[in-house]
Amino acid sequence: MAKDHGRDAPSTGDDAGLPTASDGADLTRRRLLRSAAVATGGALLGAAAAPTKAASAYEPGTGSMMFMPGHSMIGAHTEPPGAPADHEVPYRSYDLSFDIIEHERLPRVRLPVFAFNKRVPGPVFRVQENDWIKVNVTNNTEEMHTIHWHGLDVIYTMDGVPMVTQDPIHAGETFVYRFQARPAGTRFYHCHWSTPLHMMSALHGAFIIDSPNDPIRERFPYTRDYVLMLEAFDVNWSRKHINEVLGGMKRVNKLMALGKLKPATHGFFKTYAEFEQAIDDGWSPPYARGSAERSLPEPEFFAINGKCYPATEKILIRQGEFIRIRLINGGFLSHHMHLHGHNFWQVAEDGNPLPAPLRLNTVSVFPGKTVDIMVYGDNPGFWTFHDHDVRRVMNNGIYPGGMLTVLEYEDMGAVPYVPSIAINE
Numbered sequence: 008m009a010k011d012h013g014r015d016a017p018s019t020g021d022d023a024g025l026p027t028a029s030d031g032a033d034l035t036r037r038r039l040l041r042s043a044a045v046a047t048g049g050a051l052l053g054a055a056a057a058p059t060k061a062a063s064a065y066e067p068g069t070g071s072m073m074f075m076p077g078h079s080m081i082g083a084h085t086e087p088p089g090a091p092a093d094h095e096v097p098y099r100s101y102d103l104s105f106d107i108i109e110h111e112r113l114p115r116v117r118l119p120v121f122a123f124n125k126r127v128p129g130p131v132f133r134v135q136e137n138d139w140i141k142v143n144v145t146n147n148t149e150e151m152h153t154i155h156w157h158g159l160d161v162i163y164t165m166d167g168v169p170m171v172t173q174d175p176i177h178a179g180e181t182f183v184y185r186f187q188a189r190p191a192g193t194r195f196y197h198c199h200w201s202t203p204l205h206m207m208s209a210l211h212g213a214f215i216i217d218s219p220n221d222p223i224r225e226r227f228p229y230t231r232d233y234v235l236m237l238e239a240f241d242v243n244w245s246r247k248h249i250n251e252v253l254g255g256m257k258r259v260n261k262l263m264a265l266g267k268l269k270p271a272t273h274g275f276f277k278t279y280a281e282f283e284q285a286i287d288d289g290w291s292p293p294y295a296r297g298s299a300e301r302s303l304p305e306p307e308f309f310a311i312n313g314k315c316y317p318a319t320e321k322i323l324i325r326q327g328e329f330i331r332i333r334l335i336n337g338g339f340l341s342h343h344m345h346l347h348g349h350n351f352w353q354v355a356e357d358g359n360p361l362p363a364p365l366r367l368n369t370v371s372v373f374p375g376k377t378v379d380i381m382v383y384g385d386n387p388g389f390w391t392f393h394d395h396d397v398r399r400v401m402n403n404g405i406y407p408g409g410m411l412t413v414l415e416y417e418d419m420g421a422v423p424y425v426p427s428i429a430i431n432e
């Protein structure tokens with residue numbers, strides 16, 4: 008479980024990447040601004056269409072909305088406009104990669120996933136409010152990706168939405184995000200390309216912004232700080248779609264390298280009118296191809312920080328200690344986290360402090376939300392903390408499992424009863 012020890016923790020936090028030297032290379036600038044119509048048409052079709060179905064009688068004209076003329080797609084280095092240069096502000100620099108790894112959620116449950124820096128979830132960023140952040144993101148996969156900084160007030164060219172603020176990051180390419188870390192609070196980042204697949208497939212991580220004037224710390228002087236990414240995986244859906252995507256992208260990347268790619272064949276258009284024209288000419292959009300191709304994810308494995316119970320990491324506390332738990336839902340289901348034996352305080356939502364803390368024992372974390380809770384150690388024991396939608400405390404339909412962990416007192420003293428299953432031991 009990603010954790011640190013509060014204010015005194017190294018501000019680099021988890022190993023989000025060691026600071027690196029500034030990049031001084033020859034930079035390829037790419038056009039970023041798109042009209043709303045282009046964005047709508049492209050994003051709608053691009054996510055579903057690009058890798059899988061290419062057959063079409065439609066032959067587009069020259070030009071494309073996706074690919075810059077002359078862009079080699081091999082080893083390109085993109086510095087989008089809008090942020091100060093290296094010599095203007097003191098950047099803290101990080102390296103992130105997109106990779107494919109084999110990830111084990113649970114013994115005997117392994118599958119290939121897209122992952123940041125080869126880990127699930129992605130590394131925890133831990134920075135101070137108003138720090139200037141530079142993230143060099145390199146795509147080591149055949150698939151396209153972007154990064155969206157969820158809940159951060161970044162410059163819009165760094166927002167990471169493909170076809171709206173940037174072209175996707177192609178195979179072998181490095182894209183440099185630059186922004187100021189604000190506002191303070193529990194935030195996260197995730198891939199924004201083919202979001203249902205990529206975000207579930209482990210492309211998400213915590214982005215924690217600390218502030219010396221944190222009202223939560225003033226009221227609840229906590230000494231440990233835990234980050235729990237709440238996750239749901241459909242193993243078969245994920246495997247099937249990653250395979251399809253990679254197969255399709257091999258072909259796309261090869262055609263691109265040869266300069267023979269016809270983007271509209273893959274569902275990308277410069278304008279909405281061009282999209283309509285393609286349909287008039289006989290091109291069939293993916294959503295109109297019938298139910299045989301319809302496939303929605305239905306997760307059967309539920310995880311905290313990449314692991315399902317009993318592989319989850321436990322949360323440690325001592326008597327008289329406040330701990331802060333940051334819950335982050337980067338998935339598409341709602342999770343209702345219930346702690347046994349304690350009424351905690353919800354102190355923040357979406358990273359922002361609540362005007363008055365709420366006293367709860369179950370807190371709902373809806374998709375895209377972050378919730379901060381404070382737990383006070385006043386009831387020694389072993390206590391489960393889990394999604395109270397009990398379908399999510401199962402592994403492939405077998406109870407117990409899934410989104411469940413244990414709050415354990417380190418200073419129990421005489422223990423009248425020790426659980427028969429201890430987590431991670």
Ligand SMILES: [Cu+2]
Binds near residue numbers: 121151153199200210
């Ligand atoms: Cu991605």
